[in-house]
Amino acid sequence: MTNMTSPLDRRRHLTGMAFITPTMAVIIAILVYPILQSIVLSFGQSSIDGSEPYSFVGLKHYATLAGNERFWNSLWVTLVFTGLSIPLELAMGIGLAVLLNEHFRFKGIARLAVLFPWALPTALNTLMWRWMYNTDYGLFNAAALQSGIVDRPINWLGDETLAMGSMVVVAVWKTSSFMALIILAGLQSIPRELYEAGRMDGMTRWQEFREITLPLLKGPILVALIVRSMDALRTFELPFNLTDGGPVTATESLSLYAYKVIFDFIEFNYGAAIVVVQFLVIFAMSLLYILTLRNKD
Amino acid sequence: MTEVKLDRIGKSYGSVEAVQQFDLTIREGEFLVLLGPSGCGKSTTLRMIAGLESITKGDLMIGGTRMNDVDPKDRGVAMVFQNYALYPHKTVFDNMAMALKLQKVPAAEIQDRVGRTAELLGLTDYLHRKPAALSGGQRQRVAIGRAIVRTPDVFLFDEPLSNLDAKLRVKMRMELQELHDRLGATSVYVTHDQVEAMTLADRIVIMNGGVVAQVGTPREVYDRPADEFVAGFIGSPAMNFLDLMRDDTGRWITECGSLVLPSLPVDAGARRQVRLGVRPEHIAVTAGGQPQGDLDYQAEVLLDELLGADALLSLGVGKARLLARVGGTDHPVQGDRVAIALTAAQLHVFDADTGVALRD
Numbered sequence: 001m002t003n004m005t006s007p008l009d010r011r012r013h014l015t016g017m018a019f020i021t022p023t024m025a026v027i028i029a030i031l032v033y034p035i036l037q038s039i040v041l042s043f044g045q046s047s048i049d050g051s052e053p054y055s056f057v058g059l060k061h062y063a064t065l066a067g068n069e070r071f072w073n074s075l076w077v078t079l080v081f082t083g084l085s086i087p088l089e090l091a092m093g094i095g096l097a098v099l100l101n102e103h104f105r106f107k108g109i110a111r112l113a114v115l116f117p118w119a120l121p122t123a124l125n126t127l128m129w130r131w132m133y134n135t136d137y138g139l140f141n142a143a144a145l146q147s148g149i150v151d152r153p154i155n156w157l158g159d160e161t162l163a164m165g166s167m168v169v170v171a172v173w174k175t176s177s178f179m180a181l182i183i184l185a186g187l188q189s190i191p192r193e194l195y196e197a198g199r200m201d202g203m204t205r206w207q208e209f210r211e212i213t214l215p216l217l218k219g220p221i222l223v224a225l226i227v228r229s230m231d232a233l234r235t236f237e238l239p240f241n242l243t244d245g246g247p248v249t250a251t252e253s254l255s256l257y258a259y260k261v262i263f264d265f266i267e268f269n270y271g272a273a274i275v276v277v278q279f280l281v282i283f284a285m286s287l288l289y290i291l292t293l294r295n296k297d
Numbered sequence: 298m299t300e301v302k303l304d305r306i307g308k309s310y311g312s313v314e315a316v317q318q319f320d321l322t323i324r325e326g327e328f329l330v331l332l333g334p335s336g337c338g339k340s341t342t343l344r345m346i347a348g349l350e351s352i353t354k355g356d357l358m359i360g361g362t363r364m365n366d367v368d369p370k371d372r373g374v375a376m377v378f379q380n381y382a383l384y385p386h387k388t389v390f391d392n393m394a395m396a397l398k399l400q401k402v403p404a405a406e407i408q409d410r411v412g413r414t415a416e417l418l419g420l421t422d423y424l425h426r427k428p429a430a431l432s433g434g435q436r437q438r439v440a441i442g443r444a445i446v447r448t449p450d451v452f453l454f455d456e457p458l459s460n461l462d463a464k465l466r467v468k469m470r471m472e473l474q475e476l477h478d479r480l481g482a483t484s485v486y487v488t489h490d491q492v493e494a495m496t497l498a499d500r501i502v503i504m505n506g507g508v509v510a511q512v513g514t515p516r517e518v519y520d521r522p523a524d525e526f527v528a529g530f531i532g533s534p535a536m537n538f539l540d541l542m543r544d545d546t547g548r549w550i551t552e553c554g555s556l557v558l559p560s561l562p563v564d565a566g567a568r569r570q571v572r573l574g575v576r577p578e579h580i581a582v583t584a585g586g587q588p589q590g591d592l593d594y595q596a597e598v599l600l601d602e603l604l605g606a607d608a609l610l611s612l613g614v615g616k617a618r619l620l621a622r623v624g625g626t627d628h629p630v631q632g633d634r635v636a637i638a639l640t641a642a643q644l645h646v647f648d649a650d651t652g653v654a655l656r657d
Contacts (some may be wrong), residue, residue, distance in 0.1 A: 193382035196349050197443075201396040202370030211395075215386040 035279070041272035048266060061273035071274065073249050074257035075281075080164060081253060082232040085171040089228060090221065092172060093179025098213070100180065101187045118177040126241035129170045133157050133242075157243050160250040167242055167251050171232070179224045186220030187213065226286050233282045254278045299360045299373070299450035299483050300325050301346065307354035308341050315341045317507045319355070323485060324499075328477050331487045332494040333504035334530070340455060342504070343487045347376050347453050360450060370396070372451075375444035379456040381436045383428040383443075389415075390424040393443045414442045417476075434465045441473075445480070454486040458493060470496060491531055495519070503527050525652035528574050528645055534609060537580075537619045539573045540649065549573075555615020559591050562641040563655045571655065574645030580621035582610060584629045586636035598633045612637060 005013070042061055046054040065071045100111055117125065132139040133156040141153045156166045190213065198208045236255035239245050245252030245260075252260075254274060262271035301323040308316040316338040323329045331339035344350035346357060348369035357364045364372050375396075383392050390411055397407045415421045418438045428436055437457060444452055457473075458466045470493060477484055477497075488494055494501050495515045503510045503518060503526075511523035522528035528536050539556065541549040549558040549571070558573075565571050588595055596619070600611040608628040612619045614637070621637065629635050646655045 191380065191382070193378050193380050194384060197376075197378060197382035197384070199349065199369050200347065200374075200376050201443075202368070202399040207399065212384065218386075 038272045038275050038279075041269050042276045045269055048268065057269075061270045062277075064270060065273055065277065070249060070252075070257065074252050074254045075277075077164070077250070077252055078233055078235070078254045078278075078281075081168065081171070081235060081251075082229060084164070084168045085175075085232055086225065086229055088168065088172045089176045089179050090225065092176035093183050093224065094217070094221075096176060096180035097183035097187055098209075100184055114177045114180060116177075117174045118181075120174075122174065122237040123241050125174050126170060126238055129166075129173075130157070130242055133166055158247050160247055163243055163247060163251050167238060170242065171235070171238060175228060175231070179228060182220050182224040182227075183217055186217045190216050222289060225289055229285050229289070230282050233285065234278060254281075300358075301451055301483060301485070302358040303342075303346070303355065304358065305355040306342070306345060306352055306357060308338070308345060308350060309353045315507050316345070319509060321502065321509070321512060323483060326481045326483055328484045328486065328497055328499045330494040330498035330501045331485065331504060332489065332491060332501050332530075333510075334489060336506075337504040338507040339487045339489075339502075339504050343376075343453055343455055343485055346372075346451070346485060347374055348372055349376075370399075373449055374451045374453055375447045375449035376453040376455065377437075377440050377444050377457045379459055381428070381440040381460070383436060383439055385428055388425050388427060389420060389431070389439050389442075392428065392439055393446050396443070396447045410446050410448075411442075414446045417445070418442050433461050434469060437461065437469055438472075441476070445476075450483065452482050452484040454484065454488075456488055457486075459488070459490070466493075473497065491533065495531075503530060505530075521656075522574075522645065522654060524654055525572060525574070525647045528647070528654070532576055532578075534577050534620055534622065536645070537575045537577065538647075539575070539617055539619075541571050541573050543569045551615070551617045553616035556594060556617050561646055561655075562644050563646050563657050565646065565655060568648070570649040572647040572649055572652075574647060575619065575639060576643065577609065577620045577622040579640060579643040580612075580619060581638040581640075582612075582621050582623050582629060583636045583638070584633060588636050588638075590638060592639040592641065594637050594639075596635050596637050598629050598631055598635060601628060601630045603628070610635075 040054075043056060043058060044054050045057050045060075046052060096114055100107070100114065104110075131137070135141060135153050135155050135158065138156070140156060144150045144154060155162065157163050194212050194216075195208055198212055203211060234255045235253050236259065239251045239253050239256050240259070243251045245256050249257075255278070258271050258274040258278070261274060262268045303319050303321045303323075306316065306319040307314065319338075319342055321329075331342060333339045341350055345352050346359075348364070348367065352365050359372055359374070384395070387395070393411045393414060394407050397410065402410075411424070412421070415424055418441065420435070420438055420442060423431060423435060423439075428439065431439065437460075440457070454473075458469050461469060474497060486493075486497060498515055500512060500514055501518050502512050505526050511518055511527045513521070513523075518527055518531050522531060525538070529538070539551055541551060541556075541558065541561075543565070544550055547560070549561055550556070561571065582596075594614050596612040596614045598610050599613045599618075602609040603625055606625050607622050608625045610621045610623060610629060612621055612635070619637070623629075647653065648655060
């Protein structure tokens with residue numbers, strides 16, 4: 001008879017487990033428990049002070065959601081915001097990364113400068129932009145009026161269509177550099193010989209980019225897309241600080257709507273249902289990216 | 298007719314001269330090897346021919362046309378890179394077909410040319426694989442195939458075998474030789490491996506510090522090295538060097554006095570000091586024998602290393618040290634006293650200051 005695990009192996013295994021346990025405990029406490037709790041809450045009815053015990057109500061809150069126009073609006077706003085900002089960020093990010101990968105003077109400073117918007121807190125950025133967008137005193141209107149492009153001030157944040165555009169601009173300005181950073185790391189891992197082989201084969205600079213750079217950046221692009229899409233799908237600080245979801249609900253994202261439901265209307269069971277839906281949307285989006293990019297391989 | 302002419306070509310980076318005054322005509326169909334230690338300028342020279350590196354001075358002529366400012370793709374050259382430089386996301390077929398696609402060669406012709414090349418290299422079954430799914434040798438074959446498909450006038454090889462393990466390197470070296478015999482294209486091959494250089498080359502260019510030290514056939518560079526550097530670089534294990542001083546009677550003696558040569562095989566002129574070069578394989582060792590001729594000496598075996606077919610003996614002749622290569626069967630061992638004999642015709646003599654070989 002042979003022993004499946006020797007005492008030595010078993011002891012090593014136990015030591016390993018002992019090292020992992022504290023981390024696992026923390027992860028379960030701060031990640032798994034809240035997620036499960038949200039799901040439990042979304043299927044029930046309870047009160048914040050405990051005066052009313054938790055009662056299971058099944059899909060009641062989800063049914064309410066399905067019939068709530070404001071919910072559908074916030075989902076739509078979130079998807080439009082994501083759909084507009086992510087492609088722009090990606091394009092800007094690739095462009096910046098390719099530029100920063102070239103050799104030029106003050107490259108180190110340029111790299112730092114590009115990272116600056118991303119390094120600042122969103123709340124601070126947003127306040128800064130709110131001032132620039134200000135109808136009466138803002139930089140943009142001053143420039144537009146003085147140069148004679150328009151003869152009346154533009155209501156950047158008060159117009160339903162413009163408000164979304166203004167919000168996207170802030171997001172792109174802030175996070176393109178993050179995309180650029182991840183893509184730059186990818187660029188630097190592409191061996192120089194491939195470009196030399198490309199030159200021997202007769203590629204133009206554009207063909208080098210199409211045939212070598214872009215395909216080999218697939219991995220980093222996927223990572224950047226997933227991270228940034230998750231961010232965009234749960235965007236909160238940006239609309240909260242820039243427009244508070246307005247005008248009316250034109251820029252009210254899912255997160256902002258959930259926040260209002262939970263903290264303004266104190267309906268956290270219903271709010272939990274919104275959060276669960278948001279979780280599913282993000283999950284589906286990640287799955288989609290991974291599958292599309294993997295299939296092309 | 299494709300002859301490659303390097304007319305006093307030079308490359309400098311700022312004040313650093315990587316290659317100085319490279320002057321050579323590579324003959325039609327010749328297999329030329331650029332050999333030298335790292336940083337000697339051999340790769341830079343190759344890359345200047347390829348067009349991957351600009352030429353600072355001189356003219357590059359390929360097939361009679363000045364190519365200094367011509368795009369790499371229009372020079373009629375193809376390059377095989379050390380790290381293969383295969384496009385990792387493309388199949389073997391697409392890797393080999395890339396240059397033809399970019400030249401807008403009709404699809405049917407691409408199919409045909411890639412197919413024939415794949416067959417030549419035994420890659421037919423792998424055409425739809427990605428490079429990651431190939432072994433090192435197969436990848437190298439694809440890299441060579443990619444060059445062949447373009448039917449270039451000149452093949453450029455940049456240390457193509459140095460990423461392969463020792464066994465595979467020998468195999469691929471032979472394949473390259475066969476391939477060159479079959480295609481007969483002018484080839485320039487960069488390596489730091491003297492065995493590759495000796496076996497593949499029609500002529501070897503040995504470079505040192507950006508300067509050409511010697512150009513010659515493998516036999517010439519081995520038998521008649523132009524200077525001490527070439528003499529020490531070609532041959533394994535490396536040549537033994539001994540400083541010799543002339544005494545008043547005209548004899549040449551090592552500093553310690555244990556090795557005495559009645560005369561030199563070449564005319565040393567008025568020199569009072571020279572360096573003597575003796576290849577390890579040119580020292581005849583007789584176990585227990587007594588010195589008889591003029592160039593015979595008594596030595597002690599300080600260390601013996603069996604290599605298999607051969608053995609290396611570290612010999613002490615007084616304070617002088619010599620490495621000898623002898624047969625591996627019943628060779629003398631550490632502590633043995635032996636007689637060694639040198640042959641005048643196999644001795645090399647170099648100027649003590651310049652290192653240049655002295656010849657009659």
